[in-house]
Amino acid sequence: MVDLSYLAQQVINGLQLGFVYALIALGYTMVYGIIRLINFAHGDIFMIGAYVGFFSYSVLHWDFLPGILFSMVVCVIVAVIIERLAYKPLRNAPRIAALITAIGVSMFLEYFTSLKFVFGPNPRQFPRPFEVVTWQIGGINVNSIQLIILVVTLAMLALLQFVVYRTKMGMAMRGVSFDFDTAKLMGINVDVVVSFTFALGSALAGAGGILFAIAYPQVQPFMGIMPGLKAFVAAVLGGIGIIPGALLGALIMGQAEVLTAAFVSTTWKDAVAFAILIIVLMVKPTGLLGKRGTDKV
Amino acid sequence: MKHLKPVVLAVFALAVSALLVLSGCSSSAPTPAATSAPAATSAPAAGAAAAAPAAAGKAIAIKIGLSAPLSGEVKTFGESTKNAFDMAVDEATKAGKVNITAVVVDDKGDPTEGVNGATKLINQDKVQAIMGSVTSKVTIPVSEVAQANKVVMITSTSTNPKVTVDGKRKDFIFRACFIDPFQGTVMAKFAATTLKAKTAAVVYDISNDYTKGLSEFFRDAFEKGGGKVVQFDSYGAQDVDFSAILTKTASLNPDVLFIPDYYNKVNLLANQAREKGVKAPLLGGDGWDSPELDTKAVEGGYFSNHYSPEDTRPEVQDWVNKYKAKYNVVPDALATLGYDATNLLINAVVTAGSADSTKIRDAMAATKGFKAVTGSITFDQNGDPVKSAVVIQIKDGKQKFAEAVNP
Numbered sequence: 001m002v003d004l005s006y007l008a009q010q011v012i013n014g015l016q017l018g019f020v021y022a023l024i025a026l027g028y029t030m031v032y033g034i035i036r037l038i039n040f041a042h043g044d045i046f047m048i049g050a051y052v053g054f055f056s057y058s059v060l061h062w063d064f065l066p067g068i069l070f071s072m073v074v075c076v077i078v079a080v081i082i083e084r085l086a087y088k089p090l091r092n093a094p095r096i097a098a099l100i101t102a103i104g105v106s107m108f109l110e111y112f113t114s115l116k117f118v119f120g121p122n123p124r125q126f127p128r129p130f131e132v133v134t135w136q137i138g139g140i141n142v143n144s145i146q147l148i149i150l151v152v153t154l155a156m157l158a159l160l161q162f163v164v165y166r167t168k169m170g171m172a173m174r175g176v177s178f179d180f181d182t183a184k185l186m187g188i189n190v191d192v193v194v195s196f197t198f199a200l201g202s203a204l205a206g207a208g209g210i211l212f213a214i215a216y217p218q219v220q221p222f223m224g225i226m227p228g229l230k231a232f233v234a235a236v237l238g239g240i241g242i243i244p245g246a247l248l249g250a251l252i253m254g255q256a257e258v259l260t261a262a263f264v265s266t267t268w269k270d271a272v273a274f275a276i277l278i279i280v281l282m283v284k285p286t287g288l289l290g291k292r293g294t295d296k297v
Numbered sequence: 298m299k300h301l302k303p304v305v306l307a308v309f310a311l312a313v314s315a316l317l318v319l320s321g322c323s324s325s326a327p328t329p330a331a332t333s334a335p336a337a338t339s340a341p342a343a344g345a346a347a348a349a350p351a352a353a354g355k356a357i358a359i360k361i362g363l364s365a366p367l368s369g370e371v372k373t374f375g376e377s378t379k380n381a382f383d384m385a386v387d388e389a390t391k392a393g394k395v396n397i398t399a400v401v402v403d404d405k406g407d408p409t410e411g412v413n414g415a416t417k418l419i420n421q422d423k424v425q426a427i428m429g430s431v432t433s434k435v436t437i438p439v440s441e442v443a444q445a446n447k448v449v450m451i452t453s454t455s456t457n458p459k460v461t462v463d464g465k466r467k468d469f470i471f472r473a474c475f476i477d478p479f480q481g482t483v484m485a486k487f488a489a490t491t492l493k494a495k496t497a498a499v500v501y502d503i504s505n506d507y508t509k510g511l512s513e514f515f516r517d518a519f520e521k522g523g524g525k526v527v528q529f530d531s532y533g534a535q536d537v538d539f540s541a542i543l544t545k546t547a548s549l550n551p552d553v554l555f556i557p558d559y560y561n562k563v564n565l566l567a568n569q570a571r572e573k574g575v576k577a578p579l580l581g582g583d584g585w586d587s588p589e590l591d592t593k594a595v596e597g598g599y600f601s602n603h604y605s606p607e608d609t610r611p612e613v614q615d616w617v618n619k620y621k622a623k624y625n626v627v628p629d630a631l632a633t634l635g636y637d638a639t640n641l642l643i644n645a646v647v648t649a650g651s652a653d654s655t656k657i658r659d660a661m662a663a664t665k666g667f668k669a670v671t672g673s674i675t676f677d678q679n680g681d682p683v684k685s686a687v688v689i690q691i692k693d694g695k696q697k698f699a700e701a702v703n704p
Contacts, residue, residue, distance in 0.1 A: 006544070006545075006548045007547075009544050010544055012539075013540035013541055013544055014541075016540065032556075102550060116368075120368070121369055121371055121405065122368060122370070125564065125589075125591070132572065134572065141572075141574055215538075215539055216537035216569075218564065225535070226535045226536075257541075258541040259538065259541075260540035261530075262541040262542075262544065265530075265532075266530045266531055266532055266541070266542055267503055267531050269541070270533060
């Protein structure tokens with residue numbers, strides 16, 4: 001039955017999903033790479049980004065670009081505050097303490113924002129800041145939202161690669177991720193590096209939130225849970241701590257989800273997504289691009 | 298300084314636990330039934346301190362609990378229901394036959410919250426009757442709680458058959474609306490006869506009893522009528538991306554697409570369906586009935602409902618006018634059924650002449666030909682009324698009456 005243009009259409013759907021997951025997965029992977037913390041609150045930063053966008057577009061009537069930049073700025077501020085308040089005091093504590101704190105921060109963000117005087121628990125329609133244009137290319141529909149998601153994600157990825165490999169701060173980030181204590185001894189201000197990493201990851205999550213809300217125009221305080229979980233799986237799949245791995249993992253996750261829904265059964269799609277996590281952890285826990293590191297004495 | 302920290306911690310812990318204990322005790326102490334200690338969270342009606350219990354011929358004092366989704370994904374349903382409930386309670390109190398203390402619980406459209414709320418209403422507030430809930434997935438577990446505690450309950454809008462009969466008849470539970478086997482058949486027949494559809498695609502939420510039930514009944518009726526259901530796919534409660542499902546729908550090109558979910562999901566589904574190139578008219582059920590439905594996305598679609606404000610019967614026009622006068626909007630089906638259900642309950646209380654749940658239940662079951670806004674109500678042996686449905690079209694961004702369908 002496999003009609004080529006139908007398959008191509010579904011592949012494009014999978015790419016759209018994959019790129020949005022990639023934006024979130026990048027944040028997870030960067031933070032883990034630097035301080036070995038899985039920031040479970042990351043999906044909720046994504047949600048806050050979406051809500052800030054909702055505010056910018058529907059109340060302030062800004063254009064697309066100022067809205068997304070403002071969203072990124074707010075997410076950066078929120079993330080740095082969270083890092084300073086919740087994670088920094090636990091830097092020397094056993095890792096499980098930081099993990100539980102991350103879960104706590106996540107729940108706090110979700111339930112606090114669902115209070116009536118903050119965002120409220122009801123879903124809200126997200127106003128799109130531009131009209132959607134659809135093009136027909138050889139029997140396949142592509143729309144402007146998918147194009148923008150693609151462009152923005154690739155731009156973010158390029159920016160990230162530039163920052164990490166061509167700037168002094170990036171060098172410091174790589175140093176800290178290699179060996180935390182030695183970096184400190186070498187005179188790197190690790191507090192600044194960690195905060196910068198959180199900021200960068202959260203800016204990406206904020207952008208991801210806006211793009212997600214434009215593609216699926218509804219915001220509600222718990223919207224970050226599922227995409228956050230799937231992006232986490234994507235980051236692990238690609239190799240947690242490895243930036244290109246996050247993109248690879250996310251694209252695979254997006255395809256797996258959409259193609260399962262299209263060709264197997266829609267009820268199985270989430271099961272497949274999370275089965276991938278289990279299989280990866282059993283077979284190659286360091287992920288597809290991960291190297292098994294040996295600790296040299 | 299060293300000894301200060303544990304002391305500070307101890308004092309802090311004591312203060313926190315004291316606060317918790319005090320806040321826990323703030324709800325009313327349980328009072329025996331049939332007295333009227335006002336424990337209302339929001340009792341517009343007879344919150345006044347009416348002391349004596351009912352004597353024959355005097356107003357019967359009764360405590361009624363309302364469980365509705367005042368927040369969450371179907372909040373407009375809950376708001377409409379509560380508005381109507383308040384109005385009915387007001388009118389009944391003014392008429393002098395009952396003295397109602399209302400206790401309102403927000404079940405947030407969530408089954409767990411609903412069960413917690415119902416347990417609180419029954420055990421803590423000691424209500425003698427419950428109005429609620431609104432959505433089937435909440436009402437079904439809540440009805441189990443009410444039935445187990447022998448508290449009479451009526452739901453205004455839950456259409457899934459399992460509310461009143463789940464294996465066996467839950468004899469304390471009633472409803473004011475038609476049930477999904479009928480509703481699914483209505484839309485299937487409408488699609489086949491009026492829209493001349495030969496193929497249909499059905500997309501539903503697998504975790505929601507309402508959409509699941511309605512989809513199955515639609516499919517059975519559509520296929521019995523000779524049509525073919527080309528797609529019968531489900532999604533999860535948290536899903537926002539339906540691109541895979543809807544791309545498949547577009548490639549199958551059915552004559553109609555049936556999406557019987559609540560308005561928030563329908564908004565997402567309808568928009569994505571149009572984006573993916575689904576050209577068929579969209580069909581739905583009474584879950585579409587909300588002012589927050591994206592009428593642009595579902596333009597040209599049809600859904601089955603319980604009443605239409607364009608109905609010329611005097612009861613309907615009276616109701617529309619007085620609701621508009623009080624709340625400034627035309628009442629939707631949720632409000633209208635809420636009004637009917639509350640009045641059915643109050644009527645049963647007055648007929649029974651007491652606030653005893655079992656007597657009220659008997660009076661409810663014996664209700665015949667009660668003149669409600671949505672039609673004449675007689676309960677069958679399952680506590681379900683036999684009623685007509687209307688099919689509403691979304692045209693030019695507004696709801697327009699299309700057709701009435703009798704059982």
